[in-house]
Amino acid sequence: MSPVALPSHSVAVLYGPKDLRVEQRSVWPPSQNQAQVAVVSTGLCGSDLHYYMHGRNGDFAVRAPLVLGHEAAGIVTAVGPGVKHLVPGQRVAIEAGIYCRTCDFCTKGRYNLCKSMRFCSSAAVFPHADGTLQGRMNHPSFVLHPLPDNCSFEQAALAEPLSVLIHASRRANLSSGQSVLVYGVGAIGLLACAVANSLGASRVVAIDINQTRLDFARVNGFASQTFCLPPADRAKTTDEQLRRAKENSQAALAEFGSSAGFDVVFECTGAEPVIQMSVHTAIAGGKVMLIGMGTRNVVLPLSTAALREVDIQGSFRYANTYPAALALLASGKLKNIEKLITHRFPLQETKRGFDLLSRGQDEDGNMVLKVMIESS
Template sequence: MTVTLSCKIHAAKDLRLESEGEAGLAPHEVEVALGAAGICGSDLHYYFHGRAGAFEIREPLTPGHEAAGVVRRTGSAVKGVAPGQKVAVNPSHACHVCRYCREGRENLCSSMRFLGSASIYPHVQGMFRESFVVAESQLTPVNADISFGELAFAEPLAVALHAVNRSGPLLGKSVLVTGAGTIGCLIVMAARLAGAKEIISCDIADHPLQVARQAGATQTLRSDRLTGKELSDIADICIEAAGSKEALATCLQAARRGGRIVQVGTLSAEGLQFPANSVMARELDYVGAFRFGVEFDWAVNYLVSKRIDVKPLLTAQLPLRDAVAAFTLAADKSRSTKVQLTGEAAIM
């Protein structure tokens, strides 16, 4: 029997490398050998805190929801991919029958199974392992010359594209993005693709802002060093991608009258005060952007066609066995933007 190595988080700061036996395949399932998988903010929360927002680890969890790899085995009814084929992996497995799926909003599926998430119990195990089994419908075959590292950005890029999609038309508009991490920088790239005239990136640290400039921001601001007056009424669209109440406050102040605020980051409910009267009096649109839908296919296309270059965001790749070191580096925003774990497919 083939044995595969898997990262398992048992509790806060308790990550173990464990061996798993070969999984069986249902007719429409595919086994994928890991090429590269990015460490996301939610993965960091699971590792350092044992929870991500309201989702608490209740059994050992293999995190990881942004990955690319190579098909190893296929179920008897699989026709769209074959062993040896490079694939991007969509972590969303929607039911396709609930009202939200039928309305074309699969990201809001009432029965969503999202890889590497503790949102339901038993948890949906993720892709920080040497190989994993997913439904054929979650795979996008790729025949182009693109690295696993670049292709693994399809998931976070899809999040960014969905955020920009929720922003409305951006042609000729000014856009402010709070947070210059991976998602924030990818939103900068997506806003450029959508025709934004000016893209302002805000953060409270210098290294992320340097990366944001490489991503295409026309202006970068240390929001912790500015007065409220300097931030007032400077953008048509404000996108909150930092996941902090201070960043949301920046968006609420920076949005022009009649503007729109898009919340992408997950905020702590503790101490959150919302200026509803300001939203009313200035006629601000306030919308959420959660995960993605069809944008995953768009993301793969933009990466493969080189219309978006994510290489400036990739800080480091470490082998799966060095997962703890990778998590530590990924948490240090003074040194890293995106850190990935690599598997056996990366050296095939």
């Protein structure tokens, strides 16, 4: 089919640091086992912001124009040959990771570790796989998930970050009656609080360096109690940093009235001093879940973890979580979850959305948590 005969759609394309352009591209029909989705809502993520600001996310540099966005939902507009479970007009959430389904990790249900994973909006592989900041998107049908009737497109876009916390909670075996401490109350940390509450945690508390975010978490029922870490100069030595981490941990536990620590600690910042604190604030026999990514190599108080049998576990993306995430979003159990979405922009103003997210505060002084881009 000649591109001349094809309709066009708008696409937000990243060419380099802060060089994001909205272009017109042809809309091709879906291929075998693909469905075409009219993207309605896309949430901007911290990894998207790293690409926008720096042209890279950690080791992964943008090597060709890339469409960002991977927290999304939309409407099926066409299906390719072989697609049986979806029909045009159906509302779906878009799971961005395309895995091989044949390797050992995939067949064992741990497809988030698939070595052949192509994650939309990531520069980890080349050629890059474009993300969801576009009007139409052809995507494998096996990673498109029908929405419950009472789940909105914006809620469904939150299924992606929510899946991160569902996966982490499963790895931690988080269960009713356990106490939970969350470090960092950005969107991911607030979702960690929400998931813990939905699972019946006996107590959910939070620590951050931003009092405004902590107030938001407490007022809206995400955390019952909060602690704001005091500002401090950067430690000059590793020993000093480890000492401070222990002292700050003791101060936080005293504030919470829980000297023994917490059953499960979700570390959502990726900051080395906070990762160190997480070991000290877990109860003996407890678990630390490392969710935030930001420090490549971390010095840890491993002897403290070993002697107190504190398990330190990593958690990377998610696997087999979307149905549970969508059901939870539709259930009404995630109190005030819609308040995470603080700002909205049309696709044509995606650059404004990223600039606002980078500042963390709008022109009126309001906090920025989750920015949503509306494509349709």
